Amino acid sequence: MATLTRQDLNFGQVVADILCEFLEVAIHLILYVREIYPSGIFEKRKKYNVPVQMACHPELNQYIQDTLHCVKPLIEKNEAEKVVLVIMDKEHHPVERFVFEISQPPLLSISSETLLSHVEQLLRAMILKISVCDAVLDNNPPGCTFTLLVHTREAATRNMEKVQVIKDFPWIVADEQEVHMEEAKLIPLKTMTSDILKYDQRLSVLLADAKDDVDESEEGQPSAMSDV
Amino acid sequence: MDDLYLDNIDEFVNDQNKIVTYKWLSLTLGVHVNTAKQMLYHYLQQKRNESSGTPLHATYLVSGKCVENGSTCHKVSVVREDKLDAVKAKMDVTISVHVYSVQRAELKDSSPLYNTDYDAVKENLKNCNKYSAIRCAAAVPMSSAELQRAQEMSSVPPVEKEISKPGFNDKTSATSKPSAKQPAGIMGMFASKNASKSQESSKEVKTEQKEDSSLVETSKSKTTSKVNPMSNFFGKSAQKKADEKPNKSIKEEMDGSSTASATASMKPSQTSPKSEINIKEEQSKVSNALKVESKDTRNKTKRPEVVDSDDEKMESQQKKRRRIKKPRPDSSDDEVVPDSPPVPNVHTPSPKKQVKREQVSHQEESSEVKRRKRRRVLKSNTFVDEDGSFVTEKGYVSESYSESEEEPEPNSQAKDSSSLKQSFEKRKEEKKEKSQKKTSTANKPTKQPSIMGFFQKK
Numbered sequence: 001m002a003t004l005t006r007q008d009l010n011f012g013q014v015v016a017d018i019l020c021e022f023l024e025v026a027i028h029l030i031l032y033v034r035e036i037y038p039s040g041i042f043e044k045r046k047k048y049n050v051p052v053q054m055a056c057h058p059e060l061n062q063y064i065q066d067t068l069h070c071v072k073p074l075i076e077k078n079e080a081e082k083v084v085l086v087i088m089d090k091e092h093h094p095v096e097r098f099v100f101e102i103s104q105p106p107l108l109s110i111s112s113e114t115l116l117s118h119v120e121q122l123l124r125a126m127i128l129k130i131s132v133c134d135a136v137l138d139n140n141p142p143g144c145t146f147t148l149l150v151h152t153r154e155a156a157t158r159n160m161e162k163v164q165v166i167k168d169f170p171w172i173v174a175d176e177q178e179v180h181m182e183e184a185k186l187i188p189l190k191t192m193t194s195d196i197l198k199y200d201q202r203l204s205v206l207l208a209d210a211k212d213d214v215d216e217s218e219e220g221q222p223s224a225m226s227d228v
Numbered sequence: 229m230d231d232l233y234l235d236n237i238d239e240f241v242n243d244q245n246k247i248v249t250y251k252w253l254s255l256t257l258g259v260h261v262n263t264a265k266q267m268l269y270h271y272l273q274q275k276r277n278e279s280s281g282t283p284l285h286a287t288y289l290v291s292g293k294c295v296e297n298g299s300t301c302h303k304v305s306v307v308r309e310d311k312l313d314a315v316k317a318k319m320d321v322t323i324s325v326h327v328y329s330v331q332r333a334e335l336k337d338s339s340p341l342y343n344t345d346y347d348a349v350k351e352n353l354k355n356c357n358k359y360s361a362i363r364c365a366a367a368v369p370m371s372s373a374e375l376q377r378a379q380e381m382s383s384v385p386p387v388e389k390e391i392s393k394p395g396f397n398d399k400t401s402a403t404s405k406p407s408a409k410q411p412a413g414i415m416g417m418f419a420s421k422n423a424s425k426s427q428e429s430s431k432e433v434k435t436e437q438k439e440d441s442s443l444v445e446t447s448k449s450k451t452t453s454k455v456n457p458m459s460n461f462f463g464k465s466a467q468k469k470a471d472e473k474p475n476k477s478i479k480e481e482m483d484g485s486s487t488a489s490a491t492a493s494m495k496p497s498q499t500s501p502k503s504e505i506n507i508k509e510e511q512s513k514v515s516n517a518l519k520v521e522s523k524d525t526r527n528k529t530k531r532p533e534v535v536d537s538d539d540e541k542m543e544s545q546q547k548k549r550r551r552i553k554k555p556r557p558d559s560s561d562d563e564v565v566p567d568s569p570p571v572p573n574v575h576t577p578s579p580k581k582q583v584k585r586e587q588v589s590h591q592e593e594s595s596e597v598k599r600r601k602r603r604r605v606l607k608s609n610t611f612v613d614e615d616g617s618f619v620t621e622k623g624y625v626s627e628s629y630s631e632s633e634e635e636p637e638p639n640s641q642a643k644d645s646s647s648l649k650q651s652f653e654k655r656k657e658e659k660k661e662k663s664q665k666k667t668s669t670a671n672k673p674t675k676q677p678s679i680m681g682f683f684q685k686k
Contacts, residue, residue, distance in 0.1 A: 033336060044339065050346055051339040121347060128247075131340040135245050135282075135333035 016075040020068045021047075022123050023100060027064055027085055027148070028054045029130050030098055034087060034137075036146050048120045052127060067148045074152060075102060084149040089141050096140065233257065237271045241330055242282060247344045249329040254359045255348045261359050268327040282332055287341065288312050289328040292319035306338060 025047050032042050032053040037060070042053040055061060074080035080102055087096040236257065240246045254264035268286075275284055290312065291304040300320070306328050307315045316322050329341055352358070370378065 035336075039336065044337070050343040053337065053339065124343060124347065128340055128343045129245075131335070131343070132245055132247060132331060132333040134336075135331070 012076050016072050018119065018123075019075055019102065020072050022126070023071075023083060024064055024068055025052050025054070025127065026098075026100070026130060028052070029127060030085055031055065031060075031146065033131060033134060034096070034140060034144075036087065036140075036144055048124045048127070050124055050127065064148070067150075071150055074150065079152050079154070081151045081153050084151065085146060086149055087140060087144050087146050090143045092145075095144060096137065233267050234271050234274060237267060237330070238275075241271075241284065241332060245332055247329055247331040247333075247335075247340055249341060249344050250327065251345050252348045255352055259359060261361055264359075265326045268330050272327060272330060284330060284332060285309060285334045286330050287328045287335070289324070289326055290315050290319070290322065291324050292316075292322040294319045306341065308335070 028042070029052055031037055032039060032055075037055065037057075039053075041055050041057050041060075043056050044051045045054045046052070071080055071083060082099050082101045084100070085098040086094045087098075089095050237248060237253070240248050240253075248268065250261060250264040250268055253259075253267060254261045257264070257267075259267070272284065272286055275281070286309045287306055288309065289304065289306050291302065293300055294303050295301075296303070302323075303319065305315060312325075316325065329344070331340075335341070
C-alpha cells in the first residue's frame with residue numbers, strides 16, 4: 001500500500017498538470033474564437049494531436065501561465081471549485097463567462113495508461129466544442145477584455161495569501177461587479193467525466209453564461225451552479 | 229435513397245451543434261463518400277430553400293487549375309462559402325467543387341474540421357477507406373518485418389528535400405538515398421502546393437529509378453519518342469483517366485517509399501516476377517511520358533488529380549492523415565499563414581522559451597553597439613532554435629517589429645529580447661505599464677544600459 005500512496009501523490013499532480021494544460025489551451029482558444037484579440041497574434045500549434053490556436057504575445061501568455069500556476073496547487077488539493085474566464089465589455093461589465101467546473105467524484109478508481117488516451121479524446125472533444133460555441137453565442141461588443149477568476153471552496157484563499165506562490169503576481173478578491181452577471185443564461189457546452197480524472201477530479205461542465213438571451217440547451221448535465 | 233438521412237444530418241447539425249464533414253458523415257452513416265457529399269448538398273439545398281431557422285454555414289472543397297507565380301498548378305483548397313465564388317473565379321479550370329462540411333457556427337479557421345475527422349478516422353483506422361473513392365488493390369498493410377525495416381530507413385535524415393526542389397530536371401540525378409525520400413514522400417504526397425508536388429514527382433522518378441533503375445534509364449530514352457504515341461494512345465480527352473493509371477503506379481511507388489503507409493511496391497520490387505517488372509516499366513514509361521508532357525502543359529498535376537477525388541485523405545494510415553490535414557487546410561483562402569513544417573507538440577512553452585530568451589538576451593546585453601545587427605541574428609535564432617519547442621511560423625511578423633523599435637522591453641520573466649513586444653505595446657499598454665513598473669525597478673541595477681536605451685528610443 002505504500003506504493004499506492006506514493007502513486008496517489010503523483011496522480012494528484014499529474015491530474016492537476018493535465019487540467020492546467022488543458023485550461024491553458026482552452027483559454028487561448030476562447031480568446032481566439034470570441035475575438036477578444038485580433039487573430040493575427042495567434043499561431044497554430046498542436047495539442048492532443050489536433051491543431052489549436054495559441055497566442056504568441058509573451059505578456060498574455062505569461063499572464064495566463066501565472067494564473068494557472070497559482071491555480072494548480074488549489075486543484076491538487078481539490079480546493080478549486082471552478083475557474084472562470086469572464087469576458088467584459090469596455091465598462092467592465094461581464095458579457096460572457098466560460099466556467100470550468102472542477103469537482104471531485106465520490107469514488108476512486110485506479111487509472112492506467114490506456115485511460116490517458118481516453119482523456120485525450122475527451123479533451124479533444126472539449127476543444128472542438130469550444131470551437132463551435134460561436135453558434136450559440138452572440139457576438140461580443142468591440143473592445144472586450146477578459147479576466148480570470150477562480151472560485152475556491154472554503155477558506156483556501158486565505159492560505160494562499162499567506163504563501164504567495166508568485167510574489168509578483170498578486171491575487172485580489174474579485175469585485176462584485178465582475179462576478180455578478182445580470183440576466184445570465186446558462187448554456188451548457190460540454191461535460192466530461194473520466195476515470196483518470198475521476199480519481200482526483202472530474203472536469204465537469206464547461207458552461208457559458210451569456211448576457212443576451214440565447215435560449216439554447218444542449219446535451220450535458222450541469223451540476224448545480226449557483227449564480228455567484 | 230429515402231430521406232431519413234436529412235433528419236439525421238439535421239439532428240447532427242442543429243441539435244448537437246456538430247460540424248458535419250462529408251468524411252465524418254460517410255463513416256458515421258456507413259455510406260460511400262460521394263453519397264455523403266450528395267447528402268450534404270441536398271440537405272443544404274433543402275435548408276436554404278426553407279429559409280427559416282438558424283443560419284447554416286458550409287465549406288467547400290474546390291480543385292482546379294490555376295496560374296500561380298507564372299506556373300500552372302493544380303490547386304485543391306477548402307474554402308468558406310463566402311469565398312467560394314472568388315476562388316472559383318481565380319481558377320482557369322474548375323475541376324471539382326463539392327460540399328466539404330456543414331455546420332452552424334462560422335468557423336474562423338480550419339482546425340475544427342480536422343478535429344472532427346480525427347476521432348472518426350481513428351476509430352475506423354483499419355477500414356477508414358472502406359467508403360473512399362480511391363482504390364488500390366496493391367495497397368496492403370506491411371508485415372512487421374517490413375515495417376521495422378522501413379522505420380530504420382526512415383531514421384536517415386531527409387537530405388532529399390532540397391535536392392528534389394528543382395523538380396523534373398532531377399530525373400537523371402539518382403544520387404538521393406531511397407530512405408531519405410520517405411519523409412519527403414510523406415510530406416510531398418499530401419501537400420497541394422507546387423513545391424511539394426515537385427518534390428514528390430521527382431521523388432517518384434527517383435523511386436522508379438531505385439527500383440527499376442536500368443529499365444527506367446532505357447525507357448527514358450524511349451519516352452521522348454513515345455510521347456506522342458502514348459498521348460494518342462490515351463487521347464487528350466481521356467487524359468484524366470489515363471492519369472489515374474499512372475497515378476496508381478505512382479501511388480504504389482510513392483506509398484512504397486513512405487513509412488507510414490502500407491503498400492506493396494516494396495514487395496513487388498523485391499519479389500517481383502518478370503511480368504510485374506514489365507508492367508511497372510510500362511507504367512513508369514507512361515508516367516514519364518505524361519510527366520514530360522505535363523511539364524509542357526501543366527505542372528506536376530497527376531498526383532493532385534487523384535487528390536481531386538479526395539482520395540489522398542482517405543488513406544488508411546493515420547500518420548499520413550495528420551500530415552495531409554496539416555498542409556491542406558493551410559491552402560484554403562482564409563489562411564494567410566504559409567505552409568509550415570509539421571508543428572511540434574505544445575509543451576508548456578515558457579520554460580524552454582525562457583531559457584532560450586535568457587541566453588539570447590545575455591548575448592545582447594554584452595554588446596550594445598551591435599544591437600541592430602544582433603537583433604537580426606536573434607530573429608533567425610529564435611526561428612530555428614525553437615524548433616524543438618515551437619516554431620514561430622510568422623517570420624514576417626517578427627521582422628516588422630524589429631524595424632519599428634529597437635529595445636526589447638525588460639520583463640521580469642524573460643529578458644525577452646524578442647521585438648514582438650514592441651508592436652503589441654500599442655495594444656496592451658495597461659498591462660505593459662504594470663509590468664514595466666515592476667520590472668524596471670527590479671532590473672535597473674543590472675540592466676541599466678538597455679533600459680535607458682529603451683526610453684531614449686521611445
